[in-house]
Amino acid sequence: MSRATSMARGGRGGVYTVGVRTQTKRNLAWRGARVRRGAVLACAVMAAFACAGCGAIGGGEAWEGDATVGPFAPARLRLHPLSHLERDAAGLPTRLVCHAEFQDRWFDSVKACGVVEVQLYRGSATPGMDEQVARWTVDLTDLEANARWFDPVTRTYRVQLDLPSWTERATAGSMRLRAEYVPRMKEGETPGAEARLRDELVVRY
Numbered sequence: 254m255s256r257a258t259s260m261a262r263g264g265r266g267g268v269y270t271v272g273v274r275t276q277t278k279r280n281l282a283w284r285g286a287r288v289r290r291g292a293v294l295a296c297a298v299m300a301a302f303a304c305a306g307c308g309a310i311g312g313g314e315a316w317e318g319d320a321t322v323g324p325f326a327p328a329r330l331r332l333h334p335l336s337h338l339e340r341d342a343a344g345l346p347t348r349l350v351c352h353a354e355f356q357d358r359w360f361d362s363v364k365a366c367g368v369v370e371v372q373l374y375r376g377s378a379t380p381g382m383d384e385q386v387a388r389w390t391v392d393l394t395d396l397e398a399n400a401r402w403f404d405p406v407t408r409t410y411r412v413q414l415d416l417p418s419w420t421e422r423a424t425a426g427s428m429r430l431r432a433e434y435v436p437r438m439k440e441g442e443t444p445g446a447e448a449r450l451r452d453e454l455v456v457r458y
Contacts, residue, residue, distance in 0.1 A: 320366040320436040327355040327365045330434045330450035352409040362408035367436035374429040427457045
């Protein structure tokens, strides 16, 4: 960096020296290179932090911790209205697509680790006595399956469930979908009633 010197007179006729910094092409080039090196270093540091938590997800690995511990543990289960029936070319229902959302105590969507039992009921002639016609077990402790079923767009678990044969002949009506979530606990521990999450949804066909 170069320095230019100018002379000026003081208020009483004295003379003093003023130093003025000037920008040169060499100085500007050096500063630009330093900024670029700093940006590259910052990107490298951020990449290192990002990769620090990277790891292989899958392989059928099962998580063995306690899924009820932590401020962001699931506090409620919601069968999302996106749940619907898939139909064949003739318009008959063949598969139930179940969207299950978990929320923490601040009503934010979170992931879960446990077992979800999904039950399907159809109405009967006796009020309050619906008939259970199907039941599925969704194991979210399998980390590979957990990641595969989770839909990052809807923030729900999207699970496809094959329907019983009688639904293939149904053309009108509704079914009641119920779900119960049992969180993963430490070995030898059993989740209490307050840790089990439940919800239900009416699905029309």
